[in-house]
Amino acid sequence: MIKDYPRIATLKTADDFVAEVKKQGLDIPFDPEVTPAPEGALAQPFFLPNGRKIGNRFCVHPMEGWDCTHDGKPSDYTVRRWRNFGLSGAKLIWGGEAAAVRPDGRANPNQLMILDETMSSVEALRKGLIAEHLAHFGTIADLLVGLQLTHSGRFSRPNEKTKLEPKILYHHPLLEKIYNVSPDTPVMTDDEIDDLIGYYVRAAKRAQVIGFDFVDVKHCHGYLGHEFLSSYTRPGKYGGSFENRTRFLREIVKGIQSECPGLLIGVRVSIFDFPPFRPDKDNVGYMMEYRDENGRYPFAFGGDPDHPGQVKLDEPIAFLELLEEIGVQLVNFSAASPYYNHHVTRPAYFPPSDGYEPPEDPLVGVARHIRVDAELKKHVKNLACVGSGYSYLQDWIPNVAQAVVRQGMIDFVGLGRSTLSYPELPADVLNGCTLKRTHICRTFSDCTTAPRKGLISGCYPLDAFYKGLPECQQLKKMKKGLL
Ligand SMILES: Cc1cc2nc3c(=O)[nH]c(=O)nc-3n(C[C@H](O)[C@H](O)[C@H](O)COP(=O)(O)O)c2cc1C
Ligand code: SF4
Numbered sequence: 097m098i099k100d101y102p103r104i105a106t107l108k109t110a111d112d113f114v115a116e117v118k119k120q121g122l123d124i125p126f127d128p129e130v131t132p133a134p135e136g137a138l139a140q141p142f143f144l145p146n147g148r149k150i151g152n153r154f155c156v157h158p159m160e161g162w163d164c165t166h167d168g169k170p171s172d173y174t175v176r177r178w179r180n181f182g183l184s185g186a187k188l189i190w191g192g193e194a195a196a197v198r199p200d201g202r203a204n205p206n207q208l209m210i211l212d213e214t215m216s217s218v219e220a221l222r223k224g225l226i227a228e229h230l231a232h233f234g235t236i237a238d239l240l241v242g243l244q245l246t247h248s249g250r251f252s253r254p255n256e257k258t259k260l261e262p263k264i265l266y267h268h269p270l271l272e273k274i275y276n277v278s279p280d281t282p283v284m285t286d287d288e289i290d291d292l293i294g295y296y297v298r299a300a301k302r303a304q305v306i307g308f309d310f311v312d313v314k315h316c317h318g319y320l321g322h323e324f325l326s327s328y329t330r331p332g333k334y335g336g337s338f339e340n341r342t343r344f345l346r347e348i349v350k351g352i353q354s355e356c357p358g359l360l361i362g363v364r365v366s367i368f369d370f371p372p373f374r375p376d377k378d379n380v381g382y383m384m385e386y387r388d389e390n391g392r393y394p395f396a397f398g399g400d401p402d403h404p405g406q407v408k409l410d411e412p413i414a415f416l417e418l419l420e421e422i423g424v425q426l427v428n429f430s431a432a433s434p435y436y437n438h439h440v441t442r443p444a445y446f447p448p449s450d451g452y453e454p455p456e457d458p459l460v461g462v463a464r465h466i467r468v469d470a471e472l473k474k475h476v477k478n479l480a481c482v483g484s485g486y487s488y489l490q491d492w493i494p495n496v497a498q499a500v501v502r503q504g505m506i507d508f509v510g511l512g513r514s515t516l517s518y519p520e521l522p523a524d525v526l527n528g529c530t531l532k533r534t535h536i537c538r539t540f541s542d543c544t545t546a547p548r549k550g551l552i553s554g555c556y557p558l559d560a561f562y563k564g565l566p567e568c569q570q571l572k573k574m575k576k577g578l579l
Contacts, residue, residue, distance in 0.1 A: 101457035103445055104490040105538060113492050122463040125499035126492070132528030137502035138494075138509070139526050141187075141238060144360070144425050145478050148309075150508075151187035151238030153501045154522035155482045157428070157512040158191035158244040158312070158364070160207060161554060162547040168196065168209025169217040173552055176561070177516075178221050182228030184515055185523025188508055189225065190364065190428055190482060191244025191312045194319075197292075197299040200263065201247030201320070202254040204547065210243065210299045218243070219306035232523070242310035242362055242426075243303040245296055249320030250275075251435060257550045265323045266330040268395055270372050270384050271436060286332050289344060297351035300359060310360035310426060313348050317441065318433035321345065322366050325397035325415070338411060341397075342418055349422050362426035363419060368398030368407045368468060372436035373452060381439060381452035398431075407468055413475045420478055428482040428510060429469045434544065440464070442512065443488040444539035449575065450548045451541070458488045458539070466496075470505035481507045487514040490536050494525045513537045517558040534558070542571060549574050 107113045110128055117124045133139035133152070142150045163173040170178075174193075181189050195210040195218065196202040202209065210218055222241060230236050250262045250271065260275055264283050272279060284292075300311045315321035324344045327335040334343055349361055371393055373381035383405050388394050392401035400408035419427055432440035438451050443458030443465075454461075465485035473481050483506040489496050497509040514521055518535035525531075535558060542556045546567065554562035556571055573579040 099445070099453065101459070103538075104488065104492070107491075110492070110495065117459065117463075120457060120459060122459060124459070124463050124466060124496055125503055125505065126495050127499040127502065128495065130494040130498050130525065130528075133526040136526070137498050140501075142480060142507055144480060146360075146425070148240065148360070149238045150240050150480070151235075152185070152522070152526060153497075153508050154184070154186035154525075155188035155190050155428070155508040155510040156181045156184055156186045156515050157484060157510045158193045159512055159516065159553075160193035160203075161552055162204050162206050163552040164206045164208045166205055168199070168202075168207065168211060168214045170208060170221045173554070174208065175221060175224050177554075178225040179228040180519035181515065182225035183232050183523070184511075184519045184521070185233065185526055186511070187239050188480075188482070189239070189241040190362065190510065191242045191314075192221065192225070194244045194246040194314060195299070197245050197247055197295040200254050200261070201249070201252055203246070203248040203251055203319070204253050204257055205255055206552075207248075210245065210302050212302070215302050215306055218302075222307055240309045240360075242312050242360070243308045244312040244314050244364065245299050245303070246314045247292060247295075247320040249318075249323050250277075251318055263320065265320070265327045266335065270386050270395075271318075274372060274374065274436065283330070286334060289334055293344065293347045293351060296348045297355050300352045300356050304356045304359040308359075310362050311352065312362040312364050312426075312428070313345060313352075314364050315345065316364045316366040316430045318366075318435055322369075322397070322433075325365075325411075326369065326395050328394050338414060342415070346418075346422055349424060353423060360426065361424045362428060363424055364428040364430055365415065366397070366431050366433065366441075367412045367415075367429045367472060368409070369396040369432050370399055370437050370440055371396065371404045373439070373455065375452035379453050381437075381455040407464070409468070409471060412472060416472060416476055416479065420476070424479065426480045426482070427476075428484065429465070429472065430484045431465060431468070438544075441485075442539075443485055444541050445488075446540045448541040448544035448548055451544075461485060462488050466500060466505065470500070473504070473506060482510045483508070484510050484512070486510065487512055487537050488539055490514075490538065491531060491533065493521065494531070497525070513539065513543060513555075516543055517555040545575065546571050
């Protein structure tokens, strides 16, 4: 299929980019000049309510590499990735990557785990990041590092890379069709959920003991925490009302506050969601159709049940109010799920192997992230807010990042994929250096295609380290269907 929207790399000047945004009728703020540190908006510190200083407005999003050992310890690849996060220059490191609170909750058999047996190696991971940051930037006093705590729920693959062993909270007819999950699959009982809460609290304690500043009680991307928020059809104390659907989070937060005094708490949340998308005959994504007996789509937290595929912010706003009320300090806005509607979560020109061609210009997806995050931030008093989806902007990340922070639309610009291909991009922006064009993530999606095909993740196209691995040749052959 020939996409009729331009690649960002072909928009050679700021005027070209701004004209394209205008042509599409999008609202993406843009500063023509980017001011380096110390004056620039991106270089300004942020202070949490407890006075803790975060040195600048760049955040590194959590990104796993499918590269830990089978007992959940980091490998050399994991260590390298975290060291790169440290040398990025970003002063907020959101979780490094998803760490499962127990083995059955892993999204893949090589996911990081935060258990008694893995504590010392996860501590070494954090120390490697800190050491790298200190060596490059001279201080860690204004660096905040968290660990993302996860259970993968419906997307658990703890034993074999290709074998789903789902833990579900309710039956989702569309996802069960896509992933071939039997309608007889049992849902987690309330007792099992009560028990799981303790695993999160113990994981948080371990994270605190080994020096993390905060933990993220992950609520995004279709994993278990996120699934609670859309458990409208679940009976009992964890489903139905807003109060019940947030009980899991509230209980974990209460437990952490009681067991880990002083540990900061963050929540990464898919703040809106759409129904799943599938490839059509031309491999372009289309939205699947489902309506309940009332004619509504009942499974999207932050989505409009009467108009699936549109955002509705009443519950997300209530969710943010709840976070403030229960004493959470940081929120990271993500959206939807990289499994069933990846173009919403991470806008990309090139889809991953198990995905579909984007049904919209990825710039539309970036503008949606920015607009929704800014709208939500208006309702926030005391939370540090991080935005997502910026990597697709490529050469224009600095201009848009400065504009959104300067205008108070978001507190931190979170970077995911661009950190894999070009870890030191934040430092280069803050130092006023011209960006290294050959390092800029062009959203080839190989960092997703590789793990979908059972390989470790990494930026195979642009990172010389991954280019040199045998997996790179393997991936090329797999993409051509030769393996
Ligand atoms: C290889 C890869 C691994 C990821 N792992 C995680 C993860 O462990 N936890 C998480 O919350 N998000 C994860 N994400 C999503 C990113 O944090 C981020 O939200 C997404 O890539 C969009 O941001 P970007 O446009 O800057 O890449 C991952 C993304 C990629 C590409
Ligand atoms: S493989 Fe590299 S260039 Fe492609 S999306 Fe991932 S980080 Fe970006």
